Amino acid sequence: MKYTAIEPTLFLENRKKLAASLPDGSMAVLVSNDIMPSNADGSMGFKQNSDLFYLTGVDQEETTLILFPSASNPAHREILFLRETNEHIAVWEGAKLSKEEAFQRTGVSTVKWNQDFKNLFRALMAEAETVYLNRNEHIRAAAEVQTREDRFMLKCKEEYPLHEYRRLAPLLYRQRSLKHPIEIELMRQACAITESGFRRLLNTVRPGIWEYEIEAELCHEFIRLRSNGFAYSPIIASGASACVLHYTENNRQCMEGDALLLDIGADYANYASDLTRVIPVSGRFSPRQRQVYDAVLRVQRCAMGLLKPGMTFAKYNAEVGIAMQEELLQLGLISAAEVKAQTPENPAYKKYFMHGTSHFLGIDVHDVGYFHEPMQAGMVFTVEPGIYIPEEGIGIRLENDVLITSTGIDDLMANIPIEAEELQDIMLQGK
Numbered sequence: 099m100k101y102t103a104i105e106p107t108l109f110l111e112n113r114k115k116l117a118a119s120l121p122d123g124s125m126a127v128l129v130s131n132d133i134m135p136s137n138a139d140g141s142m143g144f145k146q147n148s149d150l151f152y153l154t155g156v157d158q159e160e161t162t163l164i165l166f167p168s169a170s171n172p173a174h175r176e177i178l179f180l181r182e183t184n185e186h187i188a189v190w191e192g193a194k195l196s197k198e199e200a201f202q203r204t205g206v207s208t209v210k211w212n213q214d215f216k217n218l219f220r221a222l223m224a225e226a227e228t229v230y231l232n233r234n235e236h237i238r239a240a241a242e243v244q245t246r247e248d249r250f251m252l253k254c255k256e257e258y259p260l261h262e263y264r265r266l267a268p269l270l271y272r273q274r275s276l277k278h279p280i281e282i283e284l285m286r287q288a289c290a291i292t293e294s295g296f297r298r299l300l301n302t303v304r305p306g307i308w309e310y311e312i313e314a315e316l317c318h319e320f321i322r323l324r325s326n327g328f329a330y331s332p333i334i335a336s337g338a339s340a341c342v343l344h345y346t347e348n349n350r351q352c353m354e355g356d357a358l359l360l361d362i363g364a365d366y367a368n369y370a371s372d373l374t375r376v377i378p379v380s381g382r383f384s385p386r387q388r389q390v391y392d393a394v395l396r397v398q399r400c401a402m403g404l405l406k407p408g409m410t411f412a413k414y415n416a417e418v419g420i421a422m423q424e425e426l427l428q429l430g431l432i433s434a435a436e437v438k439a440q441t442p443e444n445p446a447y448k449k450y451f452m453h454g455t456s457h458f459l460g461i462d463v464h465d466v467g468y469f470h471e472p473m474q475a476g477m478v479f480t481v482e483p484g485i486y487i488p489e490e491g492i493g494i495r496l497e498n499d500v501l502i503t504s505t506g507i508d509d510l511m512a513n514i515p516i517e518a519e520e521l522q523d524i525m526l527q528g529k
């Protein structure tokens with residue numbers, strides 16, 4: 099890991115909170131992700147299961163956490179199982195956690211090797227009535243592969259068919275969507291690294307630069323600052339490519355007169371940041387680009403003004419929709435007749451603003467949380483309106499990450515320049 103060690107308090111308190119919501123006689127089991135194979139003897143980079151990381155801080159494969167708060171033996175109320183490390187692993191892969199290191203990192207005092215799992219789990223199951231297991235319940239998840247937690251769930255139900263099984267996801271969705279102060283600091287750090295990367299670009303981008311050269315600049319800056327790298331595939335989209343919402347080719351040359359959309363966020367300590375800015379390749383926006391830019395900025399500010407505890411997503415999305423509709427009318431992109439003919443399911447603004455305004459942010463970039471429940475202080479959201487006009491080769495999105503506070507928001511990206519004038523001034527300095 100490149101990041102500075104996280105205080106174990108975070109993981110201790112996260113487990114304590116989850117344990118408090120488990121009824122007596124219940125045991126929760128969380129397992130790590132697989133190392134995904136590539137071809138021949140290769141593998142893809144390891145990415146820890148978000149929930150397991152949230153509860154332990156362990157960044158290692160073949161890890162299992164058991165929480166059994168009402169276990170008769172106090173030593174069995176929290177148990178961490180790890181892949182046993184040895185000299186061979188130390189030489190070839192680097193040392194894995196020892197039991198003492200695992201305790202220091204996680205605060206879990208009972209650490210066992212995986213070979214002890216089967217027998218101990220059998221003993222624990224004899225005492226448990228209910229087993230809470232985890233599955234990916236993200237409403238947009240579309241995985242074809244079976245995960246390690248899927249496999250564990252199937253095996254467990256096969257071997258112990260008479261236990262009662264319950265979903266862990268709703269407990270973790272509600273808990274993870276309210277950020278701990280240590281998590282907020284980690285997310286601020288991710289945003290600060292993203293800011294450094296973005297500022298580096300303001301001094302680098304010029305006509306003729308290739309999108310992949312920009313990606314390389316960001317990689318350099320992020321990793322130099324102890325980031326694991328990008329929190330998601332970066333979108334570096336010049337000209338009309340900015341209208342392709344998931345453009346990740348990043349292989350076009352930036353031309354004089356292009357606006358360049360940068361959807362770039364650093365990961366820090368497994369926490370995501372998610373920034374979008376649009377800058378003029380030549381240092382100055384065209385009048386039309388500027389018109390659209392300022393319209394998106396006004397919608398973003400309107401959206402930020404709506405966010406507070408108690409706000410529902412239904413009301414928020416409806417009000418942002420009205421603000422966007424007004425801007426699109428002013429820009430001449432939709433007509434009063436189209437607005438009159440629109441339906442709630444198919445509003446006229448969707449033609450130019452076809453994605454959501456906000457999503458939860460945290461360990462996952464599209465983090466877990468319930469859109470059907472009101473907002474609460476401690477949640478972190480993106481605010482990312484956009485206007486995409488393929489026929490004019492203009493795509494503008496502006497995205498900041500904000501923390502909901504008791505009275506409104508704390509903009510975690512408030513220091514990242516966003517006013518068109520400020521961006522132009524920085525870019526034109528020294529040119």
Ligand code: GLY
Pocket residue numbers: 330361372457463482497
């Ligand atoms: N970068 C992904 C998103 O903005 O949702």
Ligand code: MN
Pocket residue numbers: 372457480482497
């Ligand atoms: Mn986003």
Ligand code: MN
Pocket residue numbers: 361362372373374497
């Ligand atoms: Mn984004």
